[in-house]
Amino acid sequence: MSTAASLHQSRKRKNGVMMTLCVVAAGIGLAWLALILGALLYKGLAGVSLSVFTEMTPPPGDAGGLLNAIYGSIVMTIIGIIVGTPIGVLAGTYMAEYGRFSKLTTVVRFINDILLSAPSIIIGLFVYELMVRPMGHFSAIAGAVALAILVIPVVVRTTEDMLNLVPNALREAGTAIGAPRWVVIRSVAYRAALSGIVTGILLAIARISGETAPLLFTALNNQFWSSNLNAPMASLPVTIFQFALSPYEEWQQLAWTGALIITLTVLALSIFARSLTGRREDK
Amino acid sequence: MSAVQEALPAVRGSRDATVRRFALTDSIFHGMTRAAAILVLVLLGGVAISLVAGSWQALSTFGFSFLTSESWNPVTEKFGALAPIYGTIITSAIAILIAVPLGIGIAIFLTELCPRPLRRPIGMAVELLAGIPSIIYGIWGLFVLAPFLQTTVQPFIISVFHGIPGLNGLFAGPPYGIGLLTSAMILAIMILPFITSITKDVFDTVPSVLKESAYGIGCTTWEVTRRVVIPYTRIGIMGGVMLALGRALGETMAVTFVIGNAHRISTSLFAPATTISATIANEFTEAVGDLYTSSLVALGLILFVITFLILAIARYMLMRIDARTGA
Numbered sequence: 001m002s003t004a005a006s007l008h009q010s011r012k013r014k015n016g017v018m019m020t021l022c023v024v025a026a027g028i029g030l031a032w033l034a035l036i037l038g039a040l041l042y043k044g045l046a047g048v049s050l051s052v053f054t055e056m057t058p059p060p061g062d063a064g065g066l067l068n069a070i071y072g073s074i075v076m077t078i079i080g081i082i083v084g085t086p087i088g089v090l091a092g093t094y095m096a097e098y099g100r101f102s103k104l105t106t107v108v109r110f111i112n113d114i115l116l117s118a119p120s121i122i123i124g125l126f127v128y129e130l131m132v133r134p135m136g137h138f139s140a141i142a143g144a145v146a147l148a149i150l151v152i153p154v155v156v157r158t159t160e161d162m163l164n165l166v167p168n169a170l171r172e173a174g175t176a177i178g179a180p181r182w183v184v185i186r187s188v189a190y191r192a193a194l195s196g197i198v199t200g201i202l203l204a205i206a207r208i209s210g211e212t213a214p215l216l217f218t219a220l221n222n223q224f225w226s227s228n229l230n231a232p233m234a235s236l237p238v239t240i241f242q243f244a245l246s247p248y249e250e251w252q253q254l255a256w257t258g259a260l261i262i263t264l265t266v267l268a269l270s271i272f273a274r275s276l277t278g279r280r281e282d283k
Numbered sequence: 284m285s286a287v288q289e290a291l292p293a294v295r296g297s298r299d300a301t302v303r304r305f306a307l308t309d310s311i312f313h314g315m316t317r318a319a320a321i322l323v324l325v326l327l328g329g330v331a332i333s334l335v336a337g338s339w340q341a342l343s344t345f346g347f348s349f350l351t352s353e354s355w356n357p358v359t360e361k362f363g364a365l366a367p368i369y370g371t372i373i374t375s376a377i378a379i380l381i382a383v384p385l386g387i388g389i390a391i392f393l394t395e396l397c398p399r400p401l402r403r404p405i406g407m408a409v410e411l412l413a414g415i416p417s418i419i420y421g422i423w424g425l426f427v428l429a430p431f432l433q434t435t436v437q438p439f440i441i442s443v444f445h446g447i448p449g450l451n452g453l454f455a456g457p458p459y460g461i462g463l464l465t466s467a468m469i470l471a472i473m474i475l476p477f478i479t480s481i482t483k484d485v486f487d488t489v490p491s492v493l494k495e496s497a498y499g500i501g502c503t504t505w506e507v508t509r510r511v512v513i514p515y516t517r518i519g520i521m522g523g524v525m526l527a528l529g530r531a532l533g534e535t536m537a538v539t540f541v542i543g544n545a546h547r548i549s550t551s552l553f554a555p556a557t558t559i560s561a562t563i564a565n566e567f568t569e570a571v572g573d574l575y576t577s578s579l580v581a582l583g584l585i586l587f588v589i590t591f592l593i594l595a596i597a598r599y600m601l602m603r604i605d606a607r608t609g610a
Binding site: 025 | 305306308309312313315316317318319320321322323324326327329330333334336337384385386387388389391392393395396397405407408409411412414415416417418419420421422423425426427472475476479503504505506508509526529530532533534535536539540560563564567568580583586587590591594595598602
């Protein structure tokens, strides 16, 4: 009797200890992440002013802004999305519609998942070998291509997933009134899966807008305003990298402010993207 | 009547033309989607081929010794990958050691203990944090974590382990702040959201009946987790850990800030070191000479092969658990 009671006690104690550890783990994890965001807000907000958005990146030890870096990031992100999205959507369409049961789809899905989590610096090396070396110089267009390659797997994955959620009865209804397959895909499947596909594109934007590694040796960096796609172009992440590692206080402050801008952009995009699909799930 | 019969061939003719046009546009669209799908394969193939081509010079010059040599000297053009490989593996391994227990603990907290109204917000916060760019973690590590470790934690640990043989080598000074351990801690915090959200997802696949029957015979929450939930989801958790390992191995920016970029192998976890991706990020644009560049690309090839294998295994494991829940 007493052994059973003590066994019960020890099991309860063990349960209490382990569950406390889990709560502690959650506490540590959340506190750690809160510390990072807190430091980012504290140090980043100190440098926010109008000149950040209106002035060029300064020479060492001088005051200035991040205008050319922000511009470069936006330009390369937009080109990357314009190039990468159609390819991603088409490939996802093949996997969910025409080739749903084909062997090619299985292989592409596997390879795409690997591309999705492949180190982005490898993509940078690939584009360096593919474009920068033959062209003989760094260029914004090479940076944009590297970003496009990062966009494709994200968009492929979400497009396929979202098209697979479209009920087959919808497609059959379209086919029954005589619409050819591509009309069914375009006017029925795409329309039903639209918010999901847009979510994928937004998540892709969120991913590439903070990417640094693939830009380091494709777009390089540029101290000055440049809208020439065939020349090196500044970008926010690379500028942050360069400024943060410099010994100049003004540069380090700009790096924190830039980091804050990127984080807020990425968080806003992710929350917006999730709210699009979240509404669908609630229905 | 006769008018209708006269009109029929014309109608049929235009119908045939429409069907032909439909078939044509459909096959064009089919071809386009198929080409895009194949392009995904071509991309990965292209990455592999370009890395092999770019690293050919270094690999043919140094041969197998590239993998076993520690020297990295741009002046005499002697390059070996051992130090970056060592740094990559050590930082990732420590990061996994820190992040896996924490991540599983948070997942248990979220699925078993957390009050219901808090589950969604915390789960969503964890997923959002997975999307924060790695450069943010890097800048925090450089300006906040490294000085903190340098001034408080590291001197303390060094003094504690000073007289203990074995451990005094592992925690040898001087305290730089940056180095292997700092990088591993930054990596751990980066992969924590991944591990947490995947573990939580696979925990949710456990049928309630299984858990309820275990509770029904009087198991405690910990016993249900330890004996039912974790064994049931073992493959999924392993897959998630491998996926996180793949991330940690290839992570560039967060590590580049705090690793110290020193090409040597040191037993001390406080010593500056380097990883494959940090070496490439730091030195690629400054590399002069074809052999130097080629050696850096060869490092990239090694990283590509390692992460490809890890990710392939991870995906295979996650596919198996998907197949099971689908069945």
